[in-house]
Amino acid sequence: MNKLTAFIAGLLFGLGLLLAGMANPSKVLAFLDLAGAWDPSLALVMIGAIGVAIGPLTWARHQSRSLLGKPMQLPTKRELDPRLIGGSLLFGIGWGIAGICPGPAVAILLTGRWQAIVFMLAMLAGMLLFTALETRRNH
Amino acid sequence: MNIDWLNFTPWSSLAGGALIGLAASLFVVANGRIAGISGLIGSLLQRSSEGAGEKALFLLGLLVAPLLWGLFAALPPIEFKSGGVGLIVAGVLVGIGTRYGSGCTSGHGVCGISRLSPRSMVATACFMFSGFLSVFVLRHLLGAWI
Known part of the structure; x- marks a missing residue:
């Protein structure tokens, strides 16, 4: 059941x-281009x-288990550290x-555009680079 | 500021946002997990076995969404402005940045703000700010997309 809800949520x-x-x-x-012809649509995506x-x-936030009885796994960190800020920038x-x-x-990976594949490979490389740097840092 | 009324899509964007919110709600209420895409991908890349099946199935649903959409209607436009080099630079920055920052538009922007998490509010302010700045520098100072 939890596999099905995960799939439906992703879909x-x-x-x-x-x-x-x-x-x-x-x-x-166009949403990020405040100084150009600004398309505010994506602000409405966030609001919705x-x-x-x-x-x-x-x-x-007030539960310890989900409706399917799974542990509620919400982030617990509170500090506003340089990693949060630098990474987000x-x-x-x-x-x-x-x-x-x-x-x-x-979501665009299977739409047949080469750009989507190049971006995905680069993003995965960036994430693997993070993992490699973290592993080195912890040794 | 010039608003581009011609391309402004308030209703479909609001409805799409509501669907995203519904999906994030289902994942937390049923599975007890945050629908943060960079976190889900990152944890699968690190081969952490905890919840790997659920995480992979969420991402599979996300992956096949355009195929399901395509069965019923034409896909909405998907237009790229960047060339190969731009995509590679952008992809690497998005990958490493979201991992160091512990989240992206979905995990911080939607779920984190909905949890009223101060960390997520700061993270969202940071990536919105640098996103605006990045477009301003590329488009208006350098005059080109890379």
Whole structure:
């Protein structure tokens, strides 16, 4: 059952990205281009998503188990450390170059565009680089 | 500021956002997990076996979404502005940045803000700021997309 809900959640997430316009890099870039012809649509994606998710996530914060009896695994870290800030700044620079963030990168992978495959391979390389650097740091 | 009314899609963006919110809600309420895409991919890459099946199935659903969509309607436009070099630089920055920053648009932007997490609010402010700045520098100072 939990496998099925995971699959359905992923599917809905992908359909939502496509409907919202988030899977279109040029629309994302038009949202990030405040000084150009600004397309504010993606602000509404955030409002729609948070508007729906805030109730269930607030509920989840006060539970120790999910409805299917799984442990509730919410992040517990509180510090605003340089890794959080530096990492997020780097992510935004990359997001502003191509207009693609990780969710859409997965959602457009099978649409037959070479650009989607190149971006995905580079993103996976970036993530593996992080893992390699972390492993070195911890030794 | 010039608003591009011609390409403004308030209703489909709001509805798409609501679907994203519904998906994130289902994953946390049923599975007890945060629908953060960079975190899900990163944890599978690190071969952590904890919940690997559920995580992989969420990503599989995300992967096949355009195929399901395509059965019923034409896919919405997907237009790229970057060439090969731009995509590679952007991909590496997104990959390493989201791992150091512990999240991306979904994990911090949607789920984190919905949890009222201060870390996620700071992270979202940071990547929005550098996203705006990155586009400004490339588009208006250098005058080109890479």
